[in-house]
Amino acid sequence: MSSSGIVKPQTYMLEKELILDSGKKLKNIDITYETYGALNKKKDNAVLVLHALSGDAHCAGLHKKSDKHPGWWDAMIGKGKAIDTDKYFVICSNVIGGCKGSTGPSSIEPETNKSYGLSFPVITISDMVRVQKKLIEFLGIEKLHNVIGGSMGGMQVLEWMTKYPEMTASAVVIGSTSRLSAQGIAFNVVGRNAIMSDANWNNGDYYETKAPDNGLAIARMIGHITYLSDKAMHNKFGRRLQNSEKYGYDFKTEFQVESYLKYQGDRFVERFDANTYLYLTRAMDYFDLAGKYGSLSQAFSSVTANVLVISFTSDWLFPTYQSKEIVSTLMSLDKKVSFCEINSPCGHDAFLLEYEELTDLVFNFLGNI
């Protein structure tokens, strides 16, 4: 069982109207979050964990005893783990635009009493972080000991240390980038297209009808290919067949990799909202610190955090050269930055798998700030 035991998601409502990057306004925003460990008296032991595209606020512990799986980063968070809950007060909040409690396109719009659907404003990584800041302030924390996250979570970390340096004592950016590449945008485009081409999508208004499950499943399948590496897929599945030693000469599911992808697609639609997939991938498309601030140097000029950047050798979605760009820019500005490229065949998914190496790095980094 998880060392964090049973946890209960909480929700903070931000009543005050927030102006988003798009210029649109949003109010009465629900922010769902979980916490593990205890905030000390000085309120200086808080670690904010930021989740990736398909993650949520439930990063450790169980919701009920019978849960088969703990939160998504339980291996990293708990007593004596990389983020030690005996020492730190860990907070993880669901991003806005999400579908796991925080306000997003599937939430009920107060004015209409119907789900927002596409009337939900397009959000950015910066908007997600803007809302997280309100939560941190609500919790009475002036400065976070650390913000940490992988993938889209790493984008939020970069945004935190860039935009709110006075609140960010240290930052850990894992398998991420300061701007999404053309190839990254391209994969998002195809995933969104699959959803928006689904006959059930109905311009985002499907909450009382059939959901665009086929489209969302295809988007997820594409995602899964990009999360694994060529080698990881070879090791995991190779060309092995599912139930036979001979080809079936038809279009039924036959290869193990085929079965895996279809399974992942089918499971995903049970727990995820297609519109959220559109909103979160669009937020990633728009993420570009150099574009926003003029250059990456200008973006990072106000950074005061002690930064640790981690990449993985076989991650081709957010390749090491993108992490190195962050590191070399911070170094050129004389900022405190450490970098480690972990040797892993697991591809982008390594941030959810390489716990031994990650624990060594993160445990020591957090203890030495």
Added chain:
Amino acid sequence: MSSSGIVKPQTYMLEKELILDSGKKLKNIDITYETYGALNKKKDNAVLVLHALSGDAHCAGLHKKSDKHPGWWDAMIGKGKAIDTDKYFVICSNVIGGCKGSTGPSSIEPETNKSYGLSFPVITISDMVRVQKKLIEFLGIEKLHNVIGGSMGGMQVLEWMTKYPEMTASAVVIGSTSRLSAQGIAFNVVGRNAIMSDANWNNGDYYETKAPDNGLAIARMIGHITYLSDKAMHNKFGRRLQNSEKYGYDFKTEFQVESYLKYQGDRFVERFDANTYLYLTRAMDYFDLAGKYGSLSQAFSSVTANVLVISFTSDWLFPTYQSKEIVSTLMSLDKKVSFCEINSPCGHDAFLLEYEELTDLVFNFLGNI
């Protein structure tokens, strides 16, 4: 204008029943092909060009004067070019299962007078080559001076030199593999799923109704990402926007890479049949010389051809290590083999772009067999 001038596709009908790898039978098979240059008296100057997934028999010249584009490999085939039509008699045939003249799922089934659709038998790379052999025999050629092709065309080349060594004097395998990787299968799976999830697909029976254009367009978009490299996409599009300098904060086509992919998807459905996409990708899934013969060494044991293998540094769909596996196996068997990895940022598409390097290699190789 193309040096090959106006060419006319021809069709040879193979009346005799053919037994396919699946055990199913097919008769009255149309094989559409084009030829360029002249067959010499000894009939020993024939070069067979084999096309990739979305290619066809029209690899050089124009069909009519007003054509905007020549055949797909016109830069390689013609007077004084890599495959010099002053010296060689060049043949290119459309594969069976295709949708450009040769018998495939969109062809009319004689028994029913309706399009085959899914009643068309699943075919393999070996079946494609089996049919090509009949065409070559019909043309009175006992031994091909060379067989050459890239990608799926390269798989056919490998099949030719393995299965019909007595007919293959030399072979050029470009950006290909002796067996499709798990990642390659995975991309095919997602593309097929997009087609088969399209409400218009109707289990392949859509020739008299609306075609599954959305699904086919998505499959093509995925394909295009895999044909380019991260760097090629960065160089070609970067994060540039289409019509504006500011984000639109919506889900309209906005990034140049987004516009490019949608354009490629939309154009493809005008010229390609969705069922053919299913059949040809399945044929690629099934291609595995080591699996078929027990090992790659056993597969290549009877090879007598002089072989040239070419790969591209940035091709991540058929990476260099897969070409090297072919080369090292042929070398271990003391076969005549040369290898070149071309330094190119163009990804898998390089076999349709890096004409200068390809011309040097192929021109010299063909002249020295």
